[in-house]
Amino acid sequence: MTGLGPVLAAAAYAGLLWLVALLLDAIGRRSLRPRDGRAEGMAIGSDVARFHRVIGGGVLGAGAFVLAAHVVVRRDAPALLLLPLVAACLAGSARRVVPLWREP
Amino acid sequence: MAKRAMLVSSGWLQAALIVFLTGFTILGVLAYQAYTDHPPIPERVVSESGRTVFTRADILDGQQLFLQSGLMQYGSVFGHGGYLGPDYTADYLRRASVFVARRHGESETEGGPRTVEDFRTNRYDHATGQLTLTEAQTAAFDHVREHLRESFAQPSSATGLREGILDDPKDLHALTAFFGWSAWAAAAQRPGLSYSYTNNWPPEPRVQNHPTGAAIVWSVLSLIALLGGVGLLFGAFGRWRSLGWHGREEQTLSFRRPGTVALTPGQRTTAWFFLVMSALFLVQTLVGGASQHYRAELSDFFGVNLASFLPFNLMRTWHIQLSIFWVATSFLAAGIFIAPMVAGREPSGQRWLAYALLGALVVVVVGSLVGEAAGIHGWSRNLWLANQGFEYLDLGRLWQLLLVIGLFFWVAMLWRTLRPRLAIEQLGNMPWLFFFSALAIPAFYAIGLLAHPRSHFSVTEFWRFWVVHLWVEDFLELFTTVMVAYLFVLLGVVAERVALRLVYLEMILYAVGGVVGTMHHLYFSGGPVSHMALGAFFSAAEVIPLTFLTVEAWSFLQLGRRQWTATAAQGAFPHRWALMFLVAVGFWNFLGAGIFGFLINLPIVSYYEIGTALTSNHGHASMMGVYGMLAAGLAMFAVRYLIPDQRWPERLAKLSFWSLNLGLAWMVFATLFPIGLLQLERSVSIGYFEARETKYLTTGYLSFIEWMRLPGDVVFIGGGVLPLLWICLQGVRYVRGPDLSGGTDSALFTEVTRGERGQMSGATAAGVTEELA
Numbered sequence: 001m002t003g004l005g006p007v008l009a010a011a012a013y014a015g016l017l018w019l020v021a022l023l024l025d026a027i028g029r030r031s032l033r034p035r036d037g038r039a040e041g042m043a044i045g046s047d048v049a050r051f052h053r054v055i056g057g058g059v060l061g062a063g064a065f066v067l068a069a070h071v072v073v074r075r076d077a078p079a080l081l082l083l084p085l086v087a088a089c090l091a092g093s094a095r096r097v098v099p100l101w102r103e104p
Numbered sequence: 105m106a107k108r109a110m111l112v113s114s115g116w117l118q119a120a121l122i123v124f125l126t127g128f129t130i131l132g133v134l135a136y137q138a139y140t141d142h143p144p145i146p147e148r149v150v151s152e153s154g155r156t157v158f159t160r161a162d163i164l165d166g167q168q169l170f171l172q173s174g175l176m177q178y179g180s181v182f183g184h185g186g187y188l189g190p191d192y193t194a195d196y197l198r199r200a201s202v203f204v205a206r207r208h209g210e211s212e213t214e215g216g217p218r219t220v221e222d223f224r225t226n227r228y229d230h231a232t233g234q235l236t237l238t239e240a241q242t243a244a245f246d247h248v249r250e251h252l253r254e255s256f257a258q259p260s261s262a263t264g265l266r267e268g269i270l271d272d273p274k275d276l277h278a279l280t281a282f283f284g285w286s287a288w289a290a291a292a293q294r295p296g297l298s299y300s301y302t303n304n305w306p307p308e309p310r311v312q313n314h315p316t317g318a319a320i321v322w323s324v325l326s327l328i329a330l331l332g333g334v335g336l337l338f339g340a341f342g343r344w345r346s347l348g349w350h351g352r353e354e355q356t357l358s359f360r361r362p363g364t365v366a367l368t369p370g371q372r373t374t375a376w377f378f379l380v381m382s383a384l385f386l387v388q389t390l391v392g393g394a395s396q397h398y399r400a401e402l403s404d405f406f407g408v409n410l411a412s413f414l415p416f417n418l419m420r421t422w423h424i425q426l427s428i429f430w431v432a433t434s435f436l437a438a439g440i441f442i443a444p445m446v447a448g449r450e451p452s453g454q455r456w457l458a459y460a461l462l463g464a465l466v467v468v469v470v471g472s473l474v475g476e477a478a479g480i481h482g483w484s485r486n487l488w489l490a491n492q493g494f495e496y497l498d499l500g501r502l503w504q505l506l507l508v509i510g511l512f513f514w515v516a517m518l519w520r521t522l523r524p525r526l527a528i529e530q531l532g533n534m535p536w537l538f539f540f541s542a543l544a545i546p547a548f549y550a551i552g553l554l555a556h557p558r559s560h561f562s563v564t565e566f567w568r569f570w571v572v573h574l575w576v577e578d579f580l581e582l583f584t585t586v587m588v589a590y591l592f593v594l595l596g597v598v599a600e601r602v603a604l605r606l607v608y609l610e611m612i613l614y615a616v617g618g619v620v621g622t623m624h625h626l627y628f629s630g631g632p633v634s635h636m637a638l639g640a641f642f643s644a645a646e647v648i649p650l651t652f653l654t655v656e657a658w659s660f661l662q663l664g665r666r667q668w669t670a671t672a673a674q675g676a677f678p679h680r681w682a683l684m685f686l687v688a689v690g691f692w693n694f695l696g697a698g699i700f701g702f703l704i705n706l707p708i709v710s711y712y713e714i715g716t717a718l719t720s721n722h723g724h725a726s727m728m729g730v731y732g733m734l735a736a737g738l739a740m741f742a743v744r745y746l747i748p749d750q751r752w753p754e755r756l757a758k759l760s761f762w763s764l765n766l767g768l769a770w771m772v773f774a775t776l777f778p779i780g781l782l783q784l785e786r787s788v789s790i791g792y793f794e795a796r797e798t799k800y801l802t803t804g805y806l807s808f809i810e811w812m813r814l815p816g817d818v819v820f821i822g823g824g825v826l827p828l829l830w831i832c833l834q835g836v837r838y839v840r841g842p843d844l845s846g847g848t849d850s851a852l853f854t855e856v857t858r859g860e861r862g863q864m865s866g867a868t869a870a871g872v873t874e875e876l877a
Binding site: 013017021048051052054055057058059061062063065066068069070072073097100104 | 680684687688691762765767768769770772773774775778781801804806808809812815816
């Protein structure tokens with residue numbers, strides 16, 4: 001692959017990881033919903049939601065590093081197009097993982 | 105005393121028995137075929153002019169050298185082994201076919217009719233046991249032997265192997281004979297058929313090795329099996345609402361604080377087991393990190409020539425063996441810890457037996473690791489004490505045998521404890537399932553002894569995968585299911601009847617696909633096409649119970665919800681992190697075993713993928729994700745009782761849990777999965793040989809991606825493993841005193857009636873005490 005090909009492949013991989021992260025977010029949110037009309041016991045629900053969000057954060061963090069590797073190795077103009085995606089992955093990762101330190 | 109009646113319909117037990125019997129009958133037929141339909145090993149391989157090129161003894165000597173020198177943990181044969189070195193079958197076939205094509209004046213990139221004719225024509229004479237090679241093939245043999253000599257003579261910094269690993273010309277000749285024989289089997293057509301002994305694997309256009317029709321047809325049929333199976337499962341769920349996890353109706357439980365639960369002397373010894381477990385886990389991850397570093401920086405380890413004393417193949421051997429050891433240690437400890445809770449008592453002297461078992465385990469671990477080092481460094485070729493060399497069964501046969509004996513000893517210990525309880529239970533009830541699932545662990549590990557370094561390679565692969573697949577993916581999974589179900593019963597989260605029904609359902613679902621599905625590892629190992637067909641079809645069904653897990657996860661999680669709320673009034677739920685590890689087990693089971701497993705399961709995908717990082721992607725996400733997380737969860741559960749409440753390091757438990765999961769996600773998504781995808785793309789578009797080249801794997805972009813794994817590994821080891829080790833150390837330092845009455849607490853909770861919820865007063869003793877009444 002030459003030219004834009006590798007960049008598009010890397011962007012597609014980032015897209016796949018975002019899809020995974022958003023899917024995990026959705027699964028986590030679902031675990032927060034009360035079941036059978038009862039609003040009881042959010043503790044484990046929130047832990048499970050947090051689990052899925054944090055794993056999603058890990059996935060995006062890994063994605064950011066992979067894309068960054070791509071930019072550093074290629075060091076050409078098309079690869080620079082990936083920088084916004086790197087930033088987005090890092091931000092998405094931080095949003096999901098950092099709250100872990102503030103929560104019980 | 106009258107036996108307690110079967111808690112569920114006896115139809116469950118009968119169905120499980122039928123499924124197992126059917127599965128093992130089919131597997132028995134396939135075992136027979138493994139012996140009758142494998143590629144023949146010629147007595148003599150001769151050139152057209154009558155010169156002896158190599159003999160049967162050379163091939164077997166070469167195979168033994170390949171195994172005992174640890175080369176199976178470096179490269180692979182028939183796609184099975186390590187992934188840093190080449191696949192030696194594909195490597196030989198490529199080099200020999202290019203050489204032959206050049207000699208015939210044909211295209212070196214596409215081959216030609218004479219090259220194809222040389223390799224695909226089967227000149228093996230069954231009557232005399234003689235195989236004839238063409239003059240070009242004979243010259244190619246010498247050419248490849250020279251290449252191997254140069255390759256193994258290189259300094260360690262260029263290969264990751266120790267210097268001079270094989271420099272004896274006789275050894276090199278034998279090794280070339282073994283690789284040459286495997287390459288012959290990969291290209292020569294089976295008598296009367298149009299494909300090779302390995303179903304045309306590896307892909308090699310120069311000799312017209314292309315996917316067979318069967319590989320494509322059975323890939324499609326396995327997809328259909330998956331879709332049909334999932335449909336049937338959902339249909340069954342719609343029809344029978346009682347299937348799956350269901351909590352106790354409207355009951356709220358008050359958990360006893362761990363500090364108030366009496367411990368038996370035997371249970372207290374498990375503190376040492378968990379300490380050993382976590383220490384082995386630490387060593388396993390450190391050597392794993394070192395072996396991974398070879399892919400990022402082959403030539404040195406931060407300036408140190410690591411390969412001179414800890415070569416790649418030794419690091420990988422230890423990494424894989426320790427993964428089995430530390431997980432097994434946790435399972436042994438959990439069995440010893442839970443058995444008295446199941447039985448309501450512990451026989452005298454159990455503590456000393458437990459210490460003896462732990463001592464024996466340490467001897468086996470240390471002895472086998474030292475033996476493997478001795479074998480790989482070339483200090484000893486003793487089959488019993490040094491390196492046997494099969495991936496996953498690397499340990500010398502003596503250590504293998506001792507481990508089997510130790511595991512049976514553990515089962516005997518469980519029997520001593522459970523005997524009074526088993527005496528009053530029907531054969532199909534939970535205590536018996538607990539015992540049988542424990543018994544299956546040594547029984548199926550023992551089958552690994554049938555793989556011998558001098559047996560036919562296809563046959564040894566068959567038995568090896570009984571351990572790698574059947575033992576790990578079926579019987580450890582069964583023990584896992586029973587263990588988790590029993591934990592929930594002991595904690596009062598589910599009624600025993602519900603747990604029992606679920607254990608049977610999962611047992612049946614796993615066995616339907618998993619038993620015959622063993623063959624999905626053996627599509628291209630020299631077995632007949634029926635191995636591939638049945639392996640593909642049945643192993644697709646293995647994903648069905650994993651899909652079932654995602655549906656059941658919701659019910660499973662709801663189980664803890666009410667109890668969690670109830671206990672909030674008394675303080676934190678004591679098993680928060682044990683439960684979270686079980687949540688992680690479910691997650692990784694679906695992702696690692698289900699999705700990443702199925703990704704490489706279809707024969708047509710496996711044809712191009714086998715031996716790439718997608719295999720280790722599946723291996724890491726499922727082995728660590730499922731069994732590793734479960735082992736850590738079992739440790740959290742037991743150690744929570746061993747350490748006094750005031751000393752329980754809640755924050756470290758939290759750190760360990762998150763770091764292990766984040767680190768694993770990182771290693772999978774930053775490195776293994778993308779590298780696997782890149783290798784797969786290269787294998788399909790350029791060639792399998794090119795996708796497995798060490799140079800490709802350890803330079804450029806791929807090397808950089810390997811570096812990207814470093815942060816995840818640091819999080820995993822520093823944040824995950826070290827805190828777990830510290831927690832287990834606290835278990836040994838502060839283990840609570842024993843209850844010397846000989847009894848134990850079988851009820852870890854009390855039920856709170858609806859009207860008393862607010863007061864949290866215990867009303868009814870439950871659990872085993874109630875069931876025994």
